[in-house]
Amino acid sequence: xxxxxIKSAAPAANSQPPGKAIPFGAGVYNEAMHFLIEEAYLxxxxxxxxxxxxxxxxxxxxxxxxxxxxRKKGNGxxxxxxxxxxxxxxxxxxxxxxxxxxxxxEDPPSxxxxxxxxxxxxxxxxxxxxxAQSYLLLHRSRGDAHQFDTFSARRDDILRKTDAGWKLAxxxxxxxxAVLGLANLALFL
Amino acid sequence: MTNENDLKRGRTALVDGxxxxxxxxxxxxxxxxxxxxxxxxxxxxxxxxxxKNWIIVGHxxxxxxxxxxxxxxxxxxxxxxxRRRDGGIDCMLNVCSHRGALVCRxxxxxxxxxxxxxxxxxxxxxxSFRGAPFKEEMYPDGMDxxxxxxxxxxxxxxxxxxxxxxDESAPSLEDYLGxxxxxxxxIFNKVPNGMEVLGPPQRFVINANWKTxxxxxxxxxxxxxxxxxxxxxxxxxxxxxxxxxxxHAPKVSTENGHNIICFDLGDMYxxxxxxxxxxxxEKLHILPPSGVPPEMLPEMLQLLGEKELEFxxxxxPGNGGIFPNAGVWNMHNPMYNGVxxxxxxxRTYLPLGPDKFEFCMWVLVAxxxxxxxxxxxxxxxxxxxxxxxxxxxxxxxxxPGQTSASRGYIGRQGTLKYWTLTGEHxxxxxxGEGNVHAGFxxxxxxxxxxxxxxxxxxEKV
Numbered sequence: 001x002x003x004x005x006i007k008s009a010a011p012a013a014n015s016q017p018p019g020k021a022i023p024f025g026a027g028v029y030n031e032a033m034h035f036l037i038e039e040a041y042l043x044x045x046x047x048x049x050x051x052x053x054x055x056x057x058x059x060x061x062x063x064x065x066x067x068x069x070x071r072k073k074g075n076g077x078x079x080x081x082x083x084x085x086x087x088x089x090x091x092x093x094x095x096x097x098x099x100x101x102x103x104x105x106e107d108p109p110s111x112x113x114x115x116x117x118x119x120x121x122x123x124x125x126x127x128x129x130x131x132a133q134s135y136l137l138l139h140r141s142r143g144d145a146h147q148f149d150t151f152s153a154r155r156d157d158i159l160r161k162t163d164a165g166w167k168l169a170x171x172x173x174x175x176x177x178a179v180l181g182l183a184n185l186a187l188f189l
Numbered sequence: 190m191t192n193e194n195d196l197k198r199g200r201t202a203l204v205d206g207x208x209x210x211x212x213x214x215x216x217x218x219x220x221x222x223x224x225x226x227x228x229x230x231x232x233x234x235x236x237x238x239x240x241k242n243w244i245i246v247g248h249x250x251x252x253x254x255x256x257x258x259x260x261x262x263x264x265x266x267x268x269x270x271x272r273r274r275d276g277g278i279d280c281m282l283n284v285c286s287h288r289g290a291l292v293c294r295x296x297x298x299x300x301x302x303x304x305x306x307x308x309x310x311x312x313x314x315x316x317s318f319r320g321a322p323f324k325e326e327m328y329p330d331g332m333d334x335x336x337x338x339x340x341x342x343x344x345x346x347x348x349x350x351x352x353x354x355x356d357e358s359a360p361s362l363e364d365y366l367g368x369x370x371x372x373x374x375x376i377f378n379k380v381p382n383g384m385e386v387l388g389p390p391q392r393f394v395i396n397a398n399w400k401t402x403x404x405x406x407x408x409x410x411x412x413x414x415x416x417x418x419x420x421x422x423x424x425x426x427x428x429x430x431x432x433x434x435x436x437h438a439p440k441v442s443t444e445n446g447h448n449i450i451c452f453d454l455g456d457m458y459x460x461x462x463x464x465x466x467x468x469x470x471e472k473l474h475i476l477p478p479s480g481v482p483p484e485m486l487p488e489m490l491q492l493l494g495e496k497e498l499e500f501x502x503x504x505x506p507g508n509g510g511i512f513p514n515a516g517v518w519n520m521h522n523p524m525y526n527g528v529x530x531x532x533x534x535x536r537t538y539l540p541l542g543p544d545k546f547e548f549c550m551w552v553l554v555a556x557x558x559x560x561x562x563x564x565x566x567x568x569x570x571x572x573x574x575x576x577x578x579x580x581x582x583x584x585x586x587x588x589p590g591q592t593s594a595s596r597g598y599i600g601r602q603g604t605l606k607y608w609t610l611t612g613e614h615x616x617x618x619x620x621g622e623g624n625v626h627a628g629f630x631x632x633x634x635x636x637x638x639x640x641x642x643x644x645x646x647x648e649k650v
Contacts (some may be wrong), residue, residue, distance in 0.1 A: 069298065080388025087568075089525045090524070093423070180391075180576055185584075
């Protein structure tokens with residue numbers, strides 16, 4: 001199995017994906033969309049151990065910082081600096097932390113609603129692996145604050161179809177804000 | 190026209206009659222909670238703290254080429270920090286002298302001039318006025334260019350970090366940092382070519398007063414074993430063992446309110462070596478200081494003296510605050526797999542009103558570090574620090590609570606307590622300057638921070 005190259009998608013965030021497009025409504029498209037919806041339900045419901053079961057062992061998740069530039073200079077993503085850069089061990093630790101009595105950043109937990117949409121699915125050079133680009137709109141209600149914290153991003157995922165079901169092999173979170181409006185990212189994106 | 194500063198100078202009381210000096214009890218060592226949300230105090234801070242001290246605005250590696258610039262905030266004011274043609278650095282108000290529009294709206298870039306989009310007035314890299322469209326037709330009597338440049342702050346660089354100061358009469362940056370320079374050198378000047386940032390900083394906004402984070406970085410080791418208890422799951426740390434939380438580590442406070450905690454690496458090295466005593470050089474080979482990849486260690490060993498190398502191998506400067514609103518964090522912590530990983534960042538807590546600040550964090554490595562090492566720093570730093578760092582995520586849960594709780598009529602009558610001091614105990618052979626507080630970690634550096642804060646707020650210095 002090819003190791004996941006975590007940095008290959010971010011610079012190309014605005015370009016057309018290389019593989020063949022899979023049309024809306026195709027069987028594999030529905031399976032991928034179903035996977036992303038189920039994932040959002042698990043996270044919103046705080047079922048972190050179950051969510052870990054959706055991750056490939058070689059999963060890599062990153063989120064480059066973004067700056068506000070003039071249009072001709074591109075989309076502002078910077079590969080040098082990141083908001084997060086987690087492999088399965090890091091994600092597992094962060095998930096297991098949620099079950100301790102001292103994950104104060106998320107305990108009491110936020111009420112979170114992840115809206116996942118606009119899925120664009122493409123084949124990749126690796127059989128059984130698909131580039132799944134989707135939009136994430138996350139609403140976070142924290143404590144007794146009546147305003148929501150909002151987070152929006154495009155996610156470029158590599159989803160892998162295996163005998164044990166679909167797995168998330170790579171995720172690059174392409175955030176829309178240059179300055180995040182969230183006090184922390186103590187949640188999974 | 191009356192200068193706003195002239196009206197305020199000499200003010201010793203708030204509009205409700207409360208004297209500024211009564212907000213602190215220097216004998217009992219208590220500080221009023223009102224400071225965490227009062228809008229009037231915030232305005233005084235912009236004048237007396239942020240316009241009069243050396244404030245961090247970036248790192249020189251962000252603007253390494255002539256014409257490179259970044260836009261930042263200095264206090265609550267937008268500024269451009271740019272590399273001049275002669276290699277020097279300028280920091281200037283990012284506000285057009287014509288009608289007050291933002292001159293530069295990009296976060297970073299390279300340019301030969303700055304042109305305001307509103308009417309097209311142009312400024313040179315050093316902020317001086319260069320020209321305006323239809324100059325002859327618009328201003329037939331001429332323009333006094335000497336009055337039209339962008340307002341400039343003084344700039345100083347130490348350890349690659351760019352500081353700026355609006356106050357022409359303030360002491361130099363070198364004097365401002367004073368004894369603290371020794372410790373900064375061992376973090377940022379430990380390799381011959383210095384450090385560079387991995388990229389632009391993480392920037393995120395927290396609904397809290399800037400001082401909640403700043404005074405915590407002023408030396409609050411005490412909170413770690415409680416607030417960051419989940420770290421114990423990684424290290425096997427016990428909430429009741431002070432050594433597991435470095436509460437025995439010496440702290441240093443220096444004049445002007447700076448401080449650093451010097452972490453004791455003894456337990457970590459003993460765990461690695463299985464109890465065998467190691468020489469300082471052996472220790473540094475096992476775990477080179479944060480930001481220095483193993484292949485660059487020889488450069489560091491050649492640059493630093495024996496005393497400094499021993500210091501780095503035993504109690505290196507780790508975590509501390511640069512007055513008023515910045516912090517450095519330089520240490521190893523175990524990753525989820527138990528393997529100690531290096532972290533190195535500096536950060537500023539930028540005021541955005543009495544109840545809001547921007548957390549701005551840069552991550553550094555030695556100039557020329559390999560991509561593999563940079564990846565290690567990217568992983569380890571974001572795992573622990575900044576917005577997604579599981580340590581600082583918990584801090585960001587506390588600061589907004591301190592802020593909102595201080596708004597209430599009763600809540601703002603409370604005090605923060607700094608009752609307990611370790612005193613000055615400098616271990617024998619300690620190579621650095623400053624007041625060294627060896628012993629159980631108490632409130633010394635934070636109290637030092639508050640004293641400098643009030644010296645400024647009361648205009649005693």
